[in-house]
Amino acid sequence: MRGKDKARKTAGMGMLFALALVLQFLESLVPVPFPAAPGIKLGLSNTVTMFCLFTLGVPCAVLVALLKGVFAFITRGPVAGVLSLAGGILSVIVMHILDGAGQSKGLTCVSGAVSHNIGQLAAECVMMKSSAALYYIPVLTVSGVVMGTVTAYVFRSIRPYLDRIYGEGRDRQQK
Numbered sequence: 465m466r467g468k469d470k471a472r473k474t475a476g477m478g479m480l481f482a483l484a485l486v487l488q489f490l491e492s493l494v495p496v497p498f499p500a501a502p503g504i505k506l507g508l509s510n511t512v513t514m515f516c517l518f519t520l521g522v523p524c525a526v527l528v529a530l531l532k533g534v535f536a537f538i539t540r541g542p543v544a545g546v547l548s549l550a551g552g553i554l555s556v557i558v559m560h561i562l563d564g565a566g567q568s569k570g571l572t573c574v575s576g577a578v579s580h581n582i583g584q585l586a587a588e589c590v591m592m593k594s595s596a597a598l599y600y601i602p603v604l605t606v607s608g609v610v611m612g613t614v615t616a617y618v619f620r621s622i623r624p625y626l627d628r629i630y631g632e633g634r635d636r637q638q639k
Contacts, residue, residue, distance in 0.1 A: 476630065477524060481531050484512035488532065504607045507577055511619045513552065514573060515626050517559055525556045546591065547584045554583030570616045577612030578605055 488509040509532065517525035529552030537545025558579035562572040581604035588597040 477527065480512050480516060480524075481528055484509040484528055484532055485535060487512065488535075504604075505611070507580065507611050507615050508618060510552075510555065510576065510580065511615050511622065513556060514559065514576065514615070514619050515623065517556060518563065518569070519626070519630060522556065522560050525560075526553065529553055529556050543591065546587050550587035551580035551583040554586075555580040569620070570613070573616035573619060574609055574612035577615060578608035581605065581608045 491506045491508050494506060513525050513528050513532075516528050530549065532552055533545050533549030536548035555576040559572050559576040562575055563569075567575075582601070585597050585600060585604065589595050
């Protein structure tokens with residue numbers, strides 16, 4: 465890769481990461497719709513991870529998920545960092561498998577949201593040395609389906625604008 469292309473890619477990844485952080489901050493301002501169900505979030509910052517996966521490839525999506533985990537660690541502590549990292553990496557893996565199998569972007573996004581929640585619950589079980597958190601699976605599965613549908617819609621809405629900035633995506637070139 466030439467120096468100019470490498471600098472452009474680095475700057476682009478920096479802007480995408482900044483966008484993910486802004487979306488993460490904005491969604492933290494939205495009150496939880498069900499106070500009895502903590503941990504439910506819109507997941508809007510995951511639209512950036514989806515864009516990276518579908519357009520720029522797995523390494524870029526993993527990098528964004530990793531950086532989001534590091535940022536959560538720095539700003540909210542080690543538990544938040546581990547949960548963010550576990551959910552983000554599992555989500556990227558699941559979405560990559562489904563995307564590679566030719567599944568729809570909507571199903572892939574919803575599955576990514578559900579797997580993000582499952583990754584966080586698994587990490588919580590390991591940290592607590594207890595399976596008690598698994599009782600929360602039904603709540604987070606339903607919220608993953610609902611919020612995954614929302615993020616799929618948001619992703620579909622913003623994708624044309626991101627494609628203008630980054631050019632035609634990898635998955636469009638393959639068709």
